[in-house]
Amino acid sequence: MSQHRHPGAPGRAGAVPALPDLPEATVARLPEYLRALHQLAEAGHETISSEGLATAAGVNSAKLRKDLSHLGSYGTRGVGYDVALLVDQIEFVLGLTQRRGVALVGIGNLGHALAGYAGFASRGFRVAALFDADPARVGEEINGLIVRHVDELPRAAVEESIAIGVIATPAAAAQRVADQLVAAGVTSILNFAPCVLSVPEGVDVRKVDLAIELQILSFHEHRKASLTALPATGGAGFTALPGGLAAPGTQEAVGT
Amino acid sequence: MSQHRHPGAPGRAGAVPALPDLPEATVARLPEYLRALHQLAEAGHETISSEGLATAAGVNSAKLRKDLSHLGSYGTRGVGYDVALLVDQIEFVLGLTQRRGVALVGIGNLGHALAGYAGFASRGFRVAALFDADPARVGEEINGLIVRHVDELPRAAVEESIAIGVIATPAAAAQRVADQLVAAGVTSILNFAPCVLSVPEGVDVRKVDLAIELQILSFHEHRKASLTALPATGGAGFTALPGGLAAPGTQEAVGT
DNA sequence: GCGTGTGAACATATTCACAGCT
DNA sequence: AGCTGTGAATATGTTCACACGC
Structure with a gap:
């Protein structure tokens, strides 16, 4: 590619603002890079090499460079990336x-915690409304917000211009809530309930299931145990794996 | 493959219990199938087709069959899978x-919620110990467990035979806690802190970052908005996407 | 005939390795 | 000399489509 088309820069009002369609795997990593960049900026770096940023974000540098190249890429050869610009x-x-x-x-166990989670506010979001179906919980104040009844969702969604709905209800209630969110015009949903949601085309759903994460770890534990139970040659302990390229002390990849 | 080797069945003590090494993508979906199966069992199904299970789990049936085939596969042609057996x-x-x-x-905001999360207990895990570094929080009782000081971790890890550590501290404390967990012999970690952890080889880390999930949704919102802003031909609204194969009302795939 | 199990085709993602700019 | 950007090679994952067993 000899011609760089930088997709509409933040302040700029000109030209085509159309987003390049990034590979999903890249999209999933951009937030990670962003977090690392903020950290680096705070530490005083004005510039960072792909190697340095990759380390801070826990990926390898080739992957990082390819990811950034999809954005139109703002690096300088021989130098690295301008931290502020990349942010x-x-x-x-x-x-x-x-x-x-x-x-x-x-607003149960988990919902309560999410309502108070500072990480949302500090990373670009505004928790704008809380809902519950249980009248006993309606009216409670959390972090300056009053819990409303879920039937008020349509009105509130418009008033507060809600862009994303987070479902933290029991599984049995989740589909109903999803329907209500969709009816209220919400097209992005983050679902913490352990169930599959049906939504119309055009609505995005992401799921976080805490038990599933543990079960995946459990598999790997089980696997490790079954391997040590069959010592290939020696007695106790592992044979060092040949070809292990991971830098020592680096986060193990357990697929995501 | 003409010879089926069923990897050591649950009750069986015989033969090679070595686990087949499943593709990571498959491992990540097995818990989803398991949840769906439990649901189906509860609804009275003794048998289920790949199509039925796939729908319940929110995937397509070809993928499901291939995933299950990696387990040695217990389906009956013309019939389907025995639910109890597959569970x-x-x-x-x-x-x-x-x-x-x-x-x-x-045991802060999030940790509190996790400590009380019923989904762990109901899906194969035993929350066996709670720790915090803040003396003010040590001694508190949650769900019948007393919060202990994190320095007691090594002793408690052995006593309670801890297999998995969950980190729900602020980012700044997470690496230290990870080191302590590893030192205590824990080889699987679920990290809720928004940071990269360094751990020795052989230790598995999975990460859940709530803000990242929102940021990924935000990307898709942004993208949808930028597309409607450039109406290809007509005035308001979408042109139906040709080639859309997703069954109507089915969960949208937003890569995981 | 129905529905699983699977090879083959396709799609996506990662890694390598190096040309070319600063 | 150093470091980005990227084609080519590899690896992983998904989907198709159909042979085969029930």
């Missing part, structure tokens, strides 16, 4: 230049 | 036949 670039692509409103439905 | 099979492979002990470190 702007990634925040723009991720649509974080506007502070998106988040509605949280289901 | 046993998957639980065995995931190492859920033993109730693994989980230690939770960091």
Whole structure:
């Protein structure tokens, strides 16, 4: 590619703002890079090499460079990337230049914690409304927000311009809530309930299931145990794996 | 493959229990199938087709069949899978036949919720110990467990035979906690802190970052908005996408 | 005939390795 | 000399489509 088309820079009003369609795997990593960049900026770096950023983000540098190249790439050969510029670039692509409103439905055990989670506010989101179906919980104040009844969702979604709905209800209630969110015009849902949601085309659902994460770890534990139970040659302990390229002390890859 | 080697069935003590090494993508979906199967069993199904199970788990049937074929496969042609048998099979492979002990470190906002999360207990795990570094929080009782000081971790890890450590501390404390977990012999870690952990080879880390999930959704929102802003031909609204194969009302795939 | 199991085709993602700019 | 950007090679994952057993 000899001609760089930088997709509409943040402040700029000109030209085509159309987003390049990034590979999903890349999209999933951009937030990781962003976090690492903020950390580096705080530590005083104005510039960072792909190697340095890759380490901070826990990936390898080739992958990082390829990911960034999809954004149109702002690196300087022989030098590296301008930290501040890259932050702007990634925040723009991720649509974080506007502070998106988040509605949280289901103020139980988990919902309570999410309502108070500072990481949402500090990373581009505004928890704008809390809902629950249980009248006993309606009216409670958390972090300056009053819990409303879920039936008020449609009105509130418009008033607070909700962009993302978070479902933290029990599984049995989740589909109903999803339907309500969709009816209220929400097209992005983060689902913590352990169930599959049906939504119309055009609505994005991501799922976080805490028990599933443990079960995946359990598999690997089981696997490790079954391997040590069959000592290939020696007595106790492992044989060092040949060809292990991971830098020592680096986060193990356990697929995501 | 003309010869089926069924990897050591649950009750069986004979033969090679060595686990087949499943593709990571498959491992990540098995818990999903397991959940769906439990649901189907509860609904009274004794048998289920790949199509039916796939729908319940939110995947397509070809993928499901290929995944299950890696387990040695227990389906009957013309009929489907025996639900109870498949549950046993998957639980065995995931190492859920033993109730693994989980230690939770960091009893703040999120940690509190995790400590009380019923989904862990109901899906094969035993939250066996709670830790925090803050003396003010030590001694508190949650769900029948007393919060201990994190320095007691090594002793408790052995006593309670902890298999998995869950980190729910602020990012700044997470690496230290990870080191302590590793020193205590824990080889599987689920990290909720927004940072990269360095661990020695052989230790598995999985990460859950709630803000990242929102940021990924934000990207897709941004993208959808930028597409509607450039109406290809007509005025308002979407042109139906040609080639859309997803069954109507089915969960949208937003890569994981 | 029905529905699993699977090879082959396709799609996506990762890694290598190096040309070319600073 | 150093480091990015990227084609080519590899690896992993998904989907198709159909032979084969029930």
